Amino acid sequence: MDYKAKWMEGNGPESAIVVSTRVRVARNLAGVPFPGTMNEIQAQGVIATVEAQQGVLEDMHVQRMAELSQVDRLALVEKHLISLDLANKSDGAVAISSDQAVAIMVNEEDHLRIQCLLPGLQLEQAWETASRYDDLLEAEIPFAFHEEYGYLTACPTNAGTGMRASVMLHLPALVGSGHVGKVLAAIGQFGLMARGIYGEGTQAVGQMFQISNQVTSGLPEEEIIRNLRGVVEQIVAQEKAHLKKMTATSRLQVEDRVFRSIGLLSNVRLLSTNEAMSLISDIRLGVAADIIDLSPGLLCQLMVLAQPGVLQKECTESLDSQQRDVKRAEILSKRLKQALRGGNI
Amino acid sequence: MDYKAKWMEGNGPESAIVVSTRVRVARNLAGVPFPGTMNEIQAQGVIATVEAQQGVLEDMHVQRMAELSQVDRLALVEKHLISLDLANKSDGAVAISSDQAVAIMVNEEDHLRIQCLLPGLQLEQAWETASRYDDLLEAEIPFAFHEEYGYLTACPTNAGTGMRASVMLHLPALVGSGHVGKVLAAIGQFGLMARGIYGEGTQAVGQMFQISNQVTSGLPEEEIIRNLRGVVEQIVAQEKAHLKKMTATSRLQVEDRVFRSIGLLSNVRLLSTNEAMSLISDIRLGVAADIIDLSPGLLCQLMVLAQPGVLQKECTESLDSQQRDVKRAEILSKRLKQALRGGNI
Numbered sequence: 001m002d003y004k005a006k007w008m009e010g011n012g013p014e015s016a017i018v019v020s021t022r023v024r025v026a027r028n029l030a031g032v033p034f035p036g037t038m039n040e041i042q043a044q045g046v047i048a049t050v051e052a053q054q055g056v057l058e059d060m061h062v063q064r065m066a067e068l069s070q071v072d073r074l075a076l077v078e079k080h081l082i083s084l085d086l087a088n089k090s091d092g093a094v095a096i097s098s099d100q101a102v103a104i105m106v107n108e109e110d111h112l113r114i115q116c117l118l119p120g121l122q123l124e125q126a127w128e129t130a131s132r133y134d135d136l137l138e139a140e141i142p143f144a145f146h147e148e149y150g151y152l153t154a155c156p157t158n159a160g161t162g163m164r165a166s167v168m169l170h171l172p173a174l175v176g177s178g179h180v181g182k183v184l185a186a187i188g189q190f191g192l193m194a195r196g197i198y199g200e201g202t203q204a205v206g207q208m209f210q211i212s213n214q215v216t217s218g219l220p221e222e223e224i225i226r227n228l229r230g231v232v233e234q235i236v237a238q239e240k241a242h243l244k245k246m247t248a249t250s251r252l253q254v255e256d257r258v259f260r261s262i263g264l265l266s267n268v269r270l271l272s273t274n275e276a277m278s279l280i281s282d283i284r285l286g287v288a289a290d291i292i293d294l295s296p297g298l299l300c301q302l303m304v305l306a307q308p309g310v311l312q313k314e315c316t317e318s319l320d321s322q323q324r325d326v327k328r329a330e331i332l333s334k335r336l337k338q339a340l341r342g343g344n345i
Numbered sequence: 346m347d348y349k350a351k352w353m354e355g356n357g358p359e360s361a362i363v364v365s366t367r368v369r370v371a372r373n374l375a376g377v378p379f380p381g382t383m384n385e386i387q388a389q390g391v392i393a394t395v396e397a398q399q400g401v402l403e404d405m406h407v408q409r410m411a412e413l414s415q416v417d418r419l420a421l422v423e424k425h426l427i428s429l430d431l432a433n434k435s436d437g438a439v440a441i442s443s444d445q446a447v448a449i450m451v452n453e454e455d456h457l458r459i460q461c462l463l464p465g466l467q468l469e470q471a472w473e474t475a476s477r478y479d480d481l482l483e484a485e486i487p488f489a490f491h492e493e494y495g496y497l498t499a500c501p502t503n504a505g506t507g508m509r510a511s512v513m514l515h516l517p518a519l520v521g522s523g524h525v526g527k528v529l530a531a532i533g534q535f536g537l538m539a540r541g542i543y544g545e546g547t548q549a550v551g552q553m554f555q556i557s558n559q560v561t562s563g564l565p566e567e568e569i570i571r572n573l574r575g576v577v578e579q580i581v582a583q584e585k586a587h588l589k590k591m592t593a594t595s596r597l598q599v600e601d602r603v604f605r606s607i608g609l610l611s612n613v614r615l616l617s618t619n620e621a622m623s624l625i626s627d628i629r630l631g632v633a634a635d636i637i638d639l640s641p642g643l644l645c646q647l648m649v650l651a652q653p654g655v656l657q658k659e660c661t662e663s664l665d666s667q668q669r670d671v672k673r674a675e676i677l678s679k680r681l682k683q684a685l686r687g688g689n690i
Binding site: 252253255256259260262263264265266267268269270322326329 | 597598600601604605607608609610611612613614615667671674
């Protein structure tokens, strides 16, 4: 189905806690002003330069934001394939691989943002893939590079490697025990930071947190990734320990919470995005705690289907806010009931 | 099943709103002090006098409170067959008909409280049945009667006819619209009063209200009942009007509320009596609003099964409070799921 990005398969290592991994590299064309200051002709020139690399892009097709409907752009944001910033730029574009694991944003903050998104904890694999596309493109296009500063980027905090790696973590036990604040505050000393589910400046919803490297220079990419992996593994271990403690001391209460959320999500008639995320979070907790057997992939799909853009794409007619709540309830409850009838519980 | 009192069949007239009807007459044996002041020997004498009326009692069997376990007594209270006052009196007794429609309490506040409980709005039928037992017993036992005051009772407010008729109403739309207070306040001028689900001094739970006559003398029984019926019919009409308005303006919200409660009640793992009553109330609203098709009888049974005594009777081992919440969740969700699988929705 069209809405299934690769990461939504949900089946990678540690997938009960690590929802997805993303690695992106920021690159800019030598001799062309950064997107923030370039003119319309230069912007079209960058897109044309990318389009010309059919040998690298293979089955990927460059789609201009201006040619996509607002709903289609929003749906791409909700699937984490493009940023909200790019969705709002009429001179932006994106090329997406057929398995929707690779998305190259064009004319976002930088000329190119080469991203790879995979399910579970797959930092090295995502880095390798992003890096391979980077190498292939670099062989054809001269990138802005400085002997001392490394790859040049619109914002200096991205300069150097131009790489940002991040993982999306679901941390209900650390949230429930009140320890999440302390844990996330501590990662700063490792040059990492925590953000909400839709990136910078967004709130943590559904007990999801995005952890990424803050520093992009001074270290080789492999070391940045090793450092991030080490911290993520520690957070995963802590989440598991708190989950174990939680189910040891309050098994019944946890089961009750999980099954109440299943009961609600499979029966509601009106459902907001926020409530959907919160119910899905509780059900995901049930999977992590071995209370129910549902695929993490289903939960990723439900999470994305709960978003207004993807939801709108599922419908033929245009929906207002209440109609979306009705449709969201209908689609999510149907999917969940189908999965439950599948004999998992 | 043992716990099914006649009223729990839930199938009488107006059963979507009128849960049950009860008529009781208070009678005392001439020449014997009222229960509040009589001694142990006199109390046993009253029980023996009742036991001697096998021709009237037919298949009824006089059970002494002292011979029943606390759980059995509590279960009888929860089925509305005896009062909590009687359950706590060691010298009390009760005779219950095999269909559990008639229950004669012995040595409660008065020597005899002859009660008939029927499902739905059946005031005349309940009065006829109670009255028939009254006539049969009066032919054998001399009752305390005063030319001017009528039947004498321990509390003067019961003297005269000694009759109290009541109906249990489920009024979610009047509660939801905020009109229930005004409606119930107005019934005082008709010599009626409103109380909670377990009688005098109890709270209204599950949006249930008991309406009964306050005045027991000065009017013949038939007129008291006609008066009560007239007011009840008006309240039922008002509830229906508010329900219609509610579903016309907020159909989706009402459906959402009903199905959320179905989802919760069929999935919870921990359930208190109060939450159960509130969920059952919402589901009953769904039946009244034609949103779902479940028998009112099932809802009556769930309502009674939600109570601690009846619940304990369903189990072999003795339960603490949390175990009761687990068992309540288990039994109620199982019954509801069975009924839903029955193909009703």
